Amino acid sequence: MKSAEVTRVERTFRDDELIVSKTDPKGRITYCNDVFLSISGFREAELLGQPHNIIRHPDMPRTIFKLLWETLEQGREIFAYVVNRCKNGDHYWVLAHVAPDRGPDGTVTGFHSNRRTPDPAALEVIRPLYARLLAEETRHGDRKAGLEAGFAMLQALLADKGLSYDQFVLGL
Ligand SMILES: Cc1cc2nc3c(=O)[nH]c(=O)nc-3n(C[C@H](O)[C@H](O)[C@H](O)COP(=O)(O)O)c2cc1C
Numbered sequence: 001m002k003s004a005e006v007t008r009v010e011r012t013f014r015d016d017e018l019i020v021s022k023t024d025p026k027g028r029i030t031y032c033n034d035v036f037l038s039i040s041g042f043r044e045a046e047l048l049g050q051p052h053n054i055i056r057h058p059d060m061p062r063t064i065f066k067l068l069w070e071t072l073e074q075g076r077e078i079f080a081y082v083v084n085r086c087k088n089g090d091h092y093w094v095l096a097h098v099a100p101d102r103g104p105d106g107t108v109t110g111f112h113s114n115r116r117t118p119d120p121a122a123l124e125v126i127r128p129l130y131a132r133l134l135a136e137e138t139r140h141g142d143r144k145a146g147l148e149a150g151f152a153m154l155q156a157l158l159a160d161k162g163l164s165y166d167q168f169v170l171g172l
Pocket residue numbers: 021022023027051052053054055056057060062065069082084098099111112113
């Protein structure tokens with residue numbers, strides 16, 4: 001199945017469950033827990049060693065992943081709402097906490113993500129926001145210009161609210 005093929009069927013997980021994965025410094029999956037396997041529909045062997053975009057859903061704006069990677073590359077943690085694609089094209093929403101892992105000498109050895117089921121009220125804000133960002137990104141013929149325009153739209157929205165990205169996400 002191509003990544004663009006989606007069913008529009010939503011899957012959910014419980015408040016007391018956490019979806020966990022770890023990656024190497026390039027974002028290739030090195031670990032995923034049973035909740036991850038169960039909701040995504042992949043077998044462990046299909047995920048290990050693969051780039052994490054194997055579960056990328058086409059509804060996700062690239063702006064959010066740009067922010068994610070820029071934040072991680074600065075050695076910082078990030079919280080983000082993400083919709084992910086299951087193997088069969090279904091999807092599930094998460095609130096992810098993604099952070100660097102460090103070795104004894106402080107160098108970044110990889111990253112991990114712990115994901116909780118999101119508050120439905122937060123998704124009422126995030127769904128239309130992501131749709132707007134995606135529309136802005138795709139409105140431009142040029143990929144790079146589209147990403148810059150999406151990023152500028154997010155920054156303008158945050159400036160308008162007088163909030164940092166973290167304050168916005170964690171305040172939802
Ligand atoms: C620890 C970690 C966890 C990640 N989790 C996800 C995820 O759950 N879903 C996702 O689409 N991308 C996730 N990513 C981001 C992907 O590496 C990638 O940037 C994203 O899927 C966009 O892919 P693309 O650049 O090919 O469009 C994660 C990255 C890291 C480092």
